[in-house]
Amino acid sequence: MRLHSMPPVSQDGQLGPFEHGTSIPPGLTAPASAPKKKQNIQDASKEQLMTEVEALEQRLTAQSDELRQTTLQLASAEQRERDRLARILHDDLQQLLLAAKWNLRSVKKQLRTNRPLCEELSHAIQMVDRSIEISRSLSRDLSPPALDSGLLPAIEQLVEHFQDAYGFSVRFSVDGTLPEISNALRDLLFQSIRELLFNAAKHSGQNHAELRLRERQGVIEIVVSDEGVGFDLRELGHTIAKGSGLLGISTRIRRMSGQLNIETAPGAGATFRLLVPWGSPTKETS
Incomplete structure (x- = not known):
C-alpha cells in the first residue's frame, strides 16, 4: 500500500502543493473556500431576486394593460349610451x-277671433320651440355628429357649439400631427376635453379659454388654460369630494397610465394638462 503525504493547508483553507513524487489521492479534491461559497450563494440569490422582480414586472404590466383596456371599454360603453340617448x-x-x-x-x-286664447296659444308655441332647441342641443352634446369623423373634427364642432350656445370662445390649436388612435381612446379624450372646457366656462369667470393638442414621444398632451379667477389647490380635494367632473377625468386618465396636472393660484388663472399614452401595448378596443 502506497502512502500519500498530505500537502500543507493554508490559512484560507486551501490545500497547498503536494511534495515532489506524491500524487493527489483518488477522489480527493481541494475544498471550496468560504469566500467562494459565499460568492456563489450571493450570485444565486441575485439571480433568484432578478427572476422574481422580472415576474413581478410582467404581472404589473399585464394588470396595467388590463386596466387600460377596461377603461377604454367603459369609455366606449358610455359613448354608446350617449348615442342611444341622442337618438x-x-x-x-x-x-x-x-x-x-x-x-x-x-x-x-x-280660434283667431278669441284674442286672449290666441295669446296663450302663442306662448305655449314659444315654450315648445324652446323645448325643441334644448332637445337638439342635448342631442348634439351627447353625440356630436362629427365624432365619427375623428377627434379633431369633433373638437372643432365642440368649439363652435361653446361659442353659439354659451358665448364662450375657445382658441384651438394643434402642434404638429396627431397619430391615428382607436375610437375608444378618441371617445375618452373627447369626453375629457369637453369636461375641462365646461369647467373653464363655468368657473373661470372669463368668456374665453385656450385648448392646445400635441403628440410627443408616444404621449398625447392636451392643455386647457384660462386667465380667470383660478383657485387654491388645497381646496381641490373638497371640490372633487362634492362631485366635480375633475374626479372622473383624473380617474380615467390615471387608469390609462396618464396624468392630470393642474397649475393654478387665486387670481392667476388655471391650466389643466392631460398626458395620455396613446400606444397600444396590447390589442386596443377599436
Missing part, C-alpha cells in the same frame, strides 16, 4: 314636440 331625443322627443307645435298652430288658426 331617443332626435327620433322620439323632438318629433313629438314638433307634432305638438303644429297642433297648437292649427288650434290657434281656428
Whole structure:
C-alpha cells in the first residue's frame, strides 16, 4: 500500500502543493473556500431576486394593460349610451314636440277671433320651440355628429357649439400631427376635453379659454388654460369630494397610465394638462 503525504493547508483553507513524487489521492479534491461559497450563494440569490422582480414586472404590466383596456371599454360603453340617448331625443322627443307645435298652430288658426286664447296659444308655441332647441342641443352634446369623423373634427364642432350656445370662445390649436388612435381612446379624450372646457366656462369667470393638442414621444398632451379667477389647490380635494367632473377625468386618465396636472393660484388663472399614452401595448378596443 502506497502512502500519500498530505500537502500543507493554508490559512484560507486551501490545500497547498503536494511534495515532489506524491500524487493527489483518488477522489480527493481541494475544498471550496468560504469566500467562494459565499460568492456563489450571493450570485444565486441575485439571480433568484432578478427572476422574481422580472415576474413581478410582467404581472404589473399585464394588470396595467388590463386596466387600460377596461377603461377604454367603459369609455366606449358610455359613448354608446350617449348615442342611444341622442337618438331617443332626435327620433322620439323632438318629433313629438314638433307634432305638438303644429297642433297648437292649427288650434290657434281656428280660434283667431278669441284674442286672449290666441295669446296663450302663442306662448305655449314659444315654450315648445324652446323645448325643441334644448332637445337638439342635448342631442348634439351627447353625440356630436362629427365624432365619427375623428377627434379633431369633433373638437372643432365642440368649439363652435361653446361659442353659439354659451358665448364662450375657445382658441384651438394643434402642434404638429396627431397619430391615428382607436375610437375608444378618441371617445375618452373627447369626453375629457369637453369636461375641462365646461369647467373653464363655468368657473373661470372669463368668456374665453385656450385648448392646445400635441403628440410627443408616444404621449398625447392636451392643455386647457384660462386667465380667470383660478383657485387654491388645497381646496381641490373638497371640490372633487362634492362631485366635480375633475374626479372622473383624473380617474380615467390615471387608469390609462396618464396624468392630470393642474397649475393654478387665486387670481392667476388655471391650466389643466392631460398626458395620455396613446400606444397600444396590447390589442386596443377599436
